[in-house]
Amino acid sequence: MGEEARIVSGIVQEYMKKHARSKQIFDEAWKVMPGANTRIAVFMMPYPAYITRGEGSSIWDVDGNQYVDLNFNMTCLVLGHKHPKVVEAINKQIECGTSFGGPTEHEVELAKRLIDRIPSAEQVRFTPSGTEAVHQAVRLARAYTKKDKIIKCEGAYHGTWDAIDISVFPTPEEQGPPLNPNRVPFSKGIPQGVIDNTLVVPFNNIEVMEKTIKENKDDLAAVILEPIQRGYEPKEGYLEAVREITEKYGILLIFDEVVCYRVRRGGAQELYGVTPDITTLGKLIGGGFPIGAYVSSREIMKQFSFELAEGPQLFFSGTFNAFPLAMVAGAATLDALTPDVYEKMDRLGEEMRTGLSEILSDQNIEAHVGGVASFFHIFWTKEEVVDYRTLKTADTRCQNYFDLDSLNRGIYYRDHPNVSAVTTREDVKKALDAARETVEILKPVIKEISPGLVQ
Ligand code: PMP
Secondary structure (H helix, E strand, O other): OOHHHHHHHHHHHHHHHHOHHHHHHHHHHHHHOHHHOOOHHHOOOOOOOOEEEEEEOEEEEOOOOEEEEOOHHHHOOOOOEOOHHHHHHHHHHHHHOOOOOOOOHHHHHHHHHHHHHOOOOOEEEEEOOHHHHHHHHHHHHHHHHOOOEEEEEOOOOOOOOHHHOEOOOOOHHHHOOOOOOOOOEOOOOOOHHHHHOEEEEOOOOHHHHHHHHHHHOOOEEEEEEOOOEOOEOOOOOHHHHHHHHHHHOOOEEEEEOOOHHHHOOOOHHHHHOOOOOEEEEEHHHHOOOOOEEEEEOHHHHHHHOOOOOOOOOOOOOOOOOOOHHHHHHHHHHHHHOOHHHHHHHHHHHHHHHHHHHHHHHHOOEOOEEEOOOOEOEEEOOOOOOOOHHHHOOOOHHHHHHHHHHHHHOOEEOOOOOEOOOOOOHHHHHHHHHHHHHHHHHHHHHHHHHOHHHEO
16 A cells, blocks of 8 residues: 555544544535535545634634634634624614615625725625625726737636636646646636636736737727635736736726735735726625625716716625624624734744744655735645645645645645634644644655655
């Protein structure tokens, strides 16, 4: 038996021993949900731990296991679980009722906070999810420019919606040439007519972006990108150059800050000093409740309003838009994010990045650690990760085994690992102590499956 089979089967067995009740629920889930899940991002092998509760920086599962949470529902819970200020705001609102067939003052309050913080925000629209925010932002760009095509970056995930679910995780057989990627639907069920209107370019490559914009300028409504795409940063000057070219050709620039808004009070656009035309938001701005939003200039947002001579050009509604509990939880969250909280999260994020780098280097493993501000991430590759193709050189098996063994040790990473305002030095120490043991145990596996990573 090879090291992978021997060591990983030990990790899986231990996981199953510690997660017997989760397995029972998982078996039930198979009967009532296709693939036993209703959110593929939380699915994992052999099966996920079913979570019961969270408090501060800890979560617990149905088997009674406690974890240091370094996921915080994929970055949403920037203040941790059950933050007193958020709980207070929610309780106060619940006393008044949960939702109404009319607006509440709370949506105006949250909108004002976003406008105060985000450079590209003069006006706001709320949605129940980031997906819908992206959908509506693209529709807005199309209405404003009266053009249909959009450009997105290969490997970027912007939610679950036809026009954007293209070339998210294409396989090597499907992906095509690196500088002229194929447009590969991420899912069945996306009509060809939709695919035809989405152009795909590599992230961080300004030459290809410029060429694609020039060639399609008469049909292009917008370029949409995540300023920090899946944990790797834009190259110096990249965002500025995209901004300049889009402006030159009258194409709107949309920043998807659903995840990376977390890095600064004004989001990644504040960090990099580049202001897009439209920004999509979600996750943390709902304080743990379902939410999305898109913000833009008053001029662009006019498409929704009676200010236009021809009347509103865009229809937009939704039963749960500006859901009152999300509005008050979001406002309480933003209010608690003071400069010292950002500073603390940056510091602990840096401690995680440095600590993980040291652990890998002590074991002579050439994987490297990325991330910005409160984000950290091990890239299981020697290559510098700058786009989808370089990200694909990372060994996902190493990632999965690392995550699974970490769960056995009470550390919960999964997608978008991050620290929150309530993460403590003790949490970081626990996570790094556990990571040291995990990497030691996995070293023979890594040597076997990814020999290039071990010196
Ligand atoms: N944009 C980005 C960058 C995302 O990562 C996600 C989801 N994680 C979305 C949009 C979609 O947000 P939601 O899951 O709230 O629909």
